[in-house]
Amino acid sequence: MLDKRMTVDDIVDQLSDGMTIGIGGWATRRKPMALIRAIARSNLKDLTLMAGYGGMDIGMLAATGKIKKLVFAFASLDHYPLEPHFRNARQAGAFEVLELDEGMYHWGLRAGAMKLPFLPTRVGIGTDIVNQSGFDFKYVTSPYEDGEEFVAMPALVPDVALIHAHRSDERGNLLTLSKDALFxxxxxxxxxxxxxxxxxxxxxxxxxxxxxxxxxxxxxxxxDGIAEAPLGAHPSSADPDYQLDLKHIKTYVESAASPEAWAEYKAKYVDVSEADYQAAIGGADAVKQLPVPIY
Amino acid sequence: MTQNSYSLAELVIAACAEVWRDDGEVMATGIGPLPRIGAGLAKLSFAPAIQTTDGEVYYTSEPVGPGKRAAEPEFEGIANYDRVFSALWSGRRHALVGPVQIDRFGQANISVIGDHKKPKAAMLGARGFPGNSISHPNSFFFQNHNKRAFVEGEVDFVCMAGYNPARYRNGAAPKGLDLRRIITNLCVMDFGGPDHQIRVISLHPGVTFEEVQDNTGFPLVRPDGDIPVTPAPTPEQLELIAKIDPNNVRATVFKDNPVGDRRPAGDKREA
Incomplete structure (x- = not known):
């Protein structure tokens, strides 16, 4: 019988220093936060994070010093537009970045998915995206009559992808029940x-x-593996099972105000078991009652 | 409400709505309360074909204003992110966005202030601005027209491409680059000057060209003759605005919610 069940910690044991980790979701939607918290607790270091549509995943791993390089298009908490831990780390020059357009990131994943080295795009032309010292963007010219020149967006190929979904059987047949499956x-x-x-x-x-x-x-x-992690996206949403937790996100945002505030948040919500985390956030019933947010 | 008792926010909303007037059936994205209400106003009046969203994932039959909703809107289609990219790459979208900086070329920035490697202020990141800028028409809203927003040189990190030949390997921008209008708390501008230079096309009531120029880090094109006054919202438009924004979010955008007509008393005539 094909059985891919693991624990969250088993998944984190598959990761190693220096790896390139791709994170699913979008800003405050379906971020695999149980995994992010477990990585934050681990001894892992020097990670290249591919989090194009970033939120607390970037912020929490930035605050715990896990990131060597970040590939992203934005970091935002939607209702709190600026990700405060990401900002602190960026402003300290804590890690190298490759900043992309949202669509270029999508295109890079698509090239990776299609096993192509790149896909041509106009996106990036005329901007500083293509002038970053961290990556030498190349150009390709259409071989057809139009002769137009394009940016060659390289394939993005993470060593490991981490995502959060709603249901699975033990074989890894997933259901992502949200209205938007994202990327x-x-x-x-x-x-x-x-x-x-x-x-x-x-x-x-x-x-x-x-x-x-x-x-x-x-x-x-x-x-390759699935782990049951109820409320595993909290404080981001896993609509329709539960909505984002604005009150907790506010607490998280406030934890960026000082090293002491972060230490307090980390002790209470990161350096704890998932069971203790759920108790600290008021329990599953409270999370399932969270109102639908207005964007 | 008398003819002249509109707020600056309402004047701006009416000016925002104008950007979609001749667009036909496109996705209209207004980022921030006033552009969003402006898109709604366009949809309910002269641009009924535009498609607007609930701010999350659905296209709606009627525009959805900012803040709490009295009732669930009627959904007419899905606007998941994959589809948004497809729509924007097709060119059938016109976005009205609020960058942090813009320069004389229309290049805009929402990423960082200062050095990109170690910024003085890290903001959002480029988001979809690079792709938007060369794929479909874009317009801009600036809440505070000043030299920090309208910068002297180039913006600190070019997220949106503009009319800057030096940025293009063959000197020409992609065909999709189509910067339309800039609406601020002082005036409305477009890119209609020589070589797409930014030009003032109307001044909000009580504002002078000199005041606009003094608050801009680069020379603006002054049109020949008298510069028109930005048209006041009509009573019908004010009614529609109130309908789209029952929460009155528009009153919270500008400090102390100033009146739209800032001319001295006695100098107020029909705009």
Whole structure:
């Protein structure tokens, strides 16, 4: 019987220093935060983080000094537009960055997923994106009559992709039930290995795949391991199971005010087991009652 | 409400709405309360074909204003991010965005102030600005028209491409580059000067060209003759604005919610 079940810590044990880790989700939506907290607690170091559509994933790993290089298009907490830990780290010059356009990041993942070395794009032309010292962007000319010159957006190929989904069976047949699946499928296809946390592992029949086929993120062959992590996206959302926790995000934002404030947050919400984390945030019932946010 | 008792925010909303007047059936994205209400105003009046979203993932039949909603809007389509990229790359979108800096070329910045490697202020990151800028029409809103926003040289990190030949390997910008209007607390501008130089096309009531120029880090093109006054919102427009923004978020944008007509009393005539 094919059984890909692991624990969150088992997944983190698959990671090593210097790896390139791709993170799914978007800003405050479906960030694999149980995994991020476990990485923050680990001894891992010198990570290259590919988090194009970043939020607390970037902030928390920046605050814990895990990042050597960041590949991203933005870091935002939506209702709190600026990610405070990301800002602190950037302003201290704490890590190298490759800043991309959102669509270029998408295109890089798509090239990775298609096993192409690059995809041509106009995006980046005329901007400082293509002038960064951290990466030597190359250009290609259309071989057809138009002869237009494009930026060659290189494939983004993480060693490991980490995503959060809603349901899986033990074989890794995933359901991502949100209205927007975001770019998690491309991330998984681009990465050499992929691990998912899910709200709940269920028997295959309970995936009700005929009804839910549109939510089946990717074929299971692309998924190397799954871990059940209820509320594993908190404080980001895993709509429709639960919404983002604005009150907790405020607490998180305030933790960037001083090293002492961060130490306090870290002790209470990061350096603890997931069970203790859930107790600290008021329990699962409270999280499931969170109101739908207005964007 | 008398003819002249509109706020600066409402004047700006009406000016924002104008950017979509002749766009046809495109995705209209207004970032921030006034551009968003402006898109709604355009949709409910002279540009009914534009598509606007709930700010998250659906296109809605009626515009959705900022803040709490009395009722769930009618959804007419899905605008997941993958589709937003597809739409914007097609050119069928016009965004009205609020950068932190802009320069004489229309190059705009939301990434960093200072050195990119170790910025004095790290902001959002480039987001989708580079792709937006060369794919579809873009307009801008600046809440505070000053030299920190309208910078003297180039912006600190060019997120949106502009009309700067030095930035293009063959000297020409991609065909999709189409910068339209800039709306501020002082005036409305476009890129209609020689070589796409930024030109003042209307002054908000009570504002002079000199005041605008003094608050801009580069020379602006002054049109020949009298510069028009930015048209006041009509009573019908003010009603629609109130309908789109029942939470009155528009009153919180400018400090103390100033009136739209800042001419001295006795000098107020129909704009």
């Amino acid at each position: 998690d499928e491309l991330l998984v296809r681009a990465a050499k290995k992929s691990f998912a946390t899910v709200e709940k592992i269920v028997p295959t029949a309970q995936l009700d795949m005929q009804k839910n086929s549109r939510y089946n993120l990717v074929e299971r062959a692309m998924i």
